[in-house]
Structures are given as structure tokens and as C-alpha cells.
Amino acid sequence: MSIFYNIKLGIVDMVHNVGRTLITMLGVILGTMSIIAVLALVQGGREQSIRWLEERGGVLKLSIDTKWTFDLDERSQIYDQRLMLKDMRLIRNYFPDLLNFSPESSKWLQMKYKDKNYSTRVNGVFPAYQEADNFHIGEGRFITEFDIEQANRVIAIGVRVKDALFGKENALGKNITIRNSQFKVIGIMEEKKMEIAGWRGHNPMDWLNRQSFIPLTTMLKKLFADQSINEINFQVASSDMVKPTQERLNQFLKALRNGEEIFEVRANSDRLENIQKSSNDTQLILMIVGGISLIVGGIVITNISLASVKERLREIGVRMAVGAKRKDILVQFLIQTTFMSLLGGIVGVIMGLALLRALEKFLSSPTSANPNMIIIALVLSVGVGFVAGFFPAMQASRSDPIKILRYE
């Protein structure tokens, strides 16, 4: 008794009872469909978040910032205490192995060119900013060490700033007025772009294109005199250095403020962990929902197979009369339910993939299906068919041929 013979029997039976077969498979179809959809949606969201992180400096990036707290009293105290230029120098000296060390001091300022005004965030930065934030110059040049030393009044502007102030006009070499000082435009930043499904063509990185950059020293010495720094971004050489560096720096920052926790070191890799943890949680919950529909599908299979066994008692009796062993009958019914469930699984996978395309197209949800998910879904559907079919198949194989055949 080959598997193929039994599958053929199953197909013959399914063709004879198309309606019943469809109802039997429905639960499995819906279950597999939702599992595929869930896995691909969660994966799509996760990949998107990771891409976002990559755009923002990658997993090796860390930043020192004022500690975030929900306690408003604590927050106002903390915000009085800024990270100062001298703190930055100490950190730089004590941690020479930090890469792309990039302190930033940012202010919201108004820029003027001829009769045009533009309010934007101006960041005082080091040359390392480009690498630290993965945001590079597009045209002209960026701020150099020389600019830092001399505290030059030079500025690199984002493309939106350029559009707003200069339009089609060439901006390089022109002077912009900020707080009554003249700044020479030395460069225009590349246009930062990120494709995100769900944003309907909107660029989630466009806020960066509205910023401008001047030397940190210029910001702290020529424009303002408060010497305070908003944050320091940097990278470490490898991922196993993230945690130790974070810990050592936190200790150091605490020591700088007499043991008070005013600042904290945040790592992109922590955010990555958070993203993965929350997407794992979502995935688990949705998988449970999908799993429940698969179980319901299994119950439907058991139910209908039991009815089918009753209906096919005569066939069972005849098979037994001509020599079928209990095992033969068991295998026959088991293969039939398993095959039917697999078929349901395949239909479910196809419908799931179609559903994903529809979600991508009409709701612009990011999705990412891969062969593993299809395999998981199919294995689950086969498992459900096997487990659900076992009891009816046992019933069938335990039938007594003479009881079936005697009453005619």
C-alpha cells in the first residue's frame, strides 16, 4: 500500500465531496493564511526598523545625552545641567578609542539671504559628524579641522535650506546672515532619503535635509557663549565593545557630576534589542491567534473525518473483507486527512501571499515573506492534519467488518 495509492484514494474521495472538502480545509486555509501574513508583516516591520537604525549610524553608534525621565521636577533639575565643552574634552581624552567622535550643539536659528528668511536647526559639529550620523556632503565641502581650529564662519546647508533660500541659484560661496554674522556657504548636504512602505512616498528622513551645520567652535565661541553641548555621538569598533564602553562611560559621566546621574549613554544596539523584543512579542501574540485558528481547523477536520468514516463504513468493511489490516485502514485515513490539510496549507500559503501583496499595495504595510515562513506554515498544517486525523483514523481501523457487512 503505497503513499501515492492512498493519496490517490484521498483525491478521489475529495473530488466526490468537493463541498465537504472545502469546508474541512477552510480552517486550515485561514490558519495558514494568517500565520504567513503575521510572520511576513512582523518581519517586514522589523527589517524596516533595522534599516532606519542603519540610516541613523548603525548598531555601533552610541550617544551621550541628558538622561531621559518622566519626572518633571527631576527633568527641570537635570536640564539645568548641560554637558559642557570641558566635559567633552575630558571624555575625548579619557576615551581615545571612540570613533567618529562627534559632539553637537544645536540651536534653532533664523537664516537670511537677501530678502529670504528660513528658520532652521543649526548644528555646531565636528568633521566626524558625517560618519557619526551617516549624513554626508553632497556638493562643495564639509567642515574641516581647520574650520574648528579657526572657528570659521562657514556653513554647510541641507538641500531644503538651499531650496528655500537660493532656489535655483548657486549657493556655494554665498553669504548667509545668522544673528548678524555672515556665514559663507561651503557645502550642500546630500539629500537624505529613505523608502518606507506606509509613508506613501513621504520621506521620513526629510527633517535632516532642513538642517545646517557650522563648526562647533564657531557655535560655542562666536554665536553664543554658553559652552554647552546637546549630545555627543560616536561609534565603537565592534559590537562587543558597545556594552563595556557604555558602562565605563556611564561611570565616568557620573564621576564628572559628583555621582549624580545626569547623563546617559544610549546605544543604537539597545534600540535594536527593543525593536526585536517588541516585534517578537507582537509576533508571539499574533502567532497564538493564528495557531488557535489552526487548532479550530484541526477540530473541523476531526469532526468531518469522523462523519466521513461513518459514511464510508461499508468501504472500510469491504477493504477489511478482502484483506486490509487495521494498519492499512489507519494509514489510509491518516494520509487522507494529512494530505487534505497539506493541500489546505498550500492554498493558505498562496492566499496569505496574495493577502500580503494586497496589504502592501493598499495599506502600504511593509512585509517580508521568506521561504522559511512558508515551510513553517506547511509543516504546521501537515502536523494539524496528522493530529486531527488520528482519532477518526483509529475509529476507522477499529471497525468490525462483520458488523458493517452483515446488515445490508
Add this chain to the structure above:
Amino acid sequence: MNNNVVIQIENISKIYQMGKVKVPALAGIDLSIEKNTYTAIMGPSGSGKSTLLHILGCLDTPTEGVYYLDHEKVSDLSYNKLAEIRNNKIGFVFQVFNLLPNMNVLENVELPLMYAGVHKKERKQRASEVLERVGLDHRLKHKPQELSGGERQRTAIARALANNPSIILADEPTGNLDSTSGGSIMKIFSDLHEQGHTIIVVTHDNNIAKMTQRVIKLSDGKVVNS
């Protein structure tokens, strides 16, 4: 025991449990049947003749008593052993044919060969041969419902013959047929007898009984004559 004896039963009884009531169907039957004989079992309804045939065909087991088939004690064998015996030693023909409606004639006849583990090519070959013997080689791909009653019964006989069993048991094989088809079916049984098979037929019909060598009459679960 005579070496020619293929079926030997001693003091066989069968009691059915119908709810709380015990219904005796067979009440102590002794019987021996020799190789290559043609036997009819007769008796009124409820006399236990079908029950006896089912026990002889290893479809049912006796409540008490011993059954030797080919000198092997089969009355206390396991279900699976009995399935093997049904598969290769006995061919059973039912009054209502009991063909599988979803399968064609050839596939129905292949069924016992399938359970005997015969490979596909040989299976088709042997099934076609027995169908030729019962004159149905032109109906191989037909479904049972496309056949006449006589053709269906011939399919069932072909199925019984497929594994070339020595014993053919038939439970009122002409009971659902008109007299012409019934006659041709009985002709087949006579031919099979001549070819060396041992045949036992349960029947109401005296004309059929006349074609056999021996008539066993049952009444109230007992052998009246033999």
C-alpha cells in the same frame, strides 16, 4: 484428520449480544469439507447460515468451538492474521456485491492484490486475467454503477479470485439478480469447481442446490442433515 479436508469445525457456536438479550445464531456445529468439493448451505432465514459462512470466511469469530482451515487452527487468531487469511486463502462473494463505487472494475479487482503487496504492473496483469475469466475484459474502466447486476457480481467474483484462493465462499450470490444473470453466475461457480476450487454457497434456491455435490441444511443454528 483426513488430508483432503480443508475446512474442519468442531462444536462451533455463536451468540450475539443484542443489548441485554443473548441471541444464539449457531448452537454447536460440527462440519468438515473436503478439497475441491461444491457445497450448498441451505435453511430458512435466521437459521444461522450466513453466520456460519462468515465464520468459515474468517470475517467473524465463533463464541465457542474450534475451526481448522488447511489444518491450521484459526478460531483464536488475531485480527491481522485473519486479515491475511481472508486475503490469500479465501475469496468471499456477497449478495449485494460490495464493490467500491468510486473505483472502476479493474481497481476493485486489484484490491486484494494491493493488500497482498503485489506490485502495480503484476497487479494490473493478474486482475485483467481474472476479469477475462469471468468475461468482463471489455469493462475494465467502468464504474460499478455503470454495470448490470450480473456484471457487478462477476466483478465481485473476479475480486474473490484475484489472489487465487483455494476456497470460494458465496453468500446468496444470485439473490439480487434476475434468473438469466443468476444462471450465468452459477455457471461460473461450476466452472471454478471444475478448475479445482473448493466452493461453498449459501442459497435459498433449490435449483442452485441441485448443481452442488452436497447440501447442508441448517435450522435454528444446528445442522439438520449433511
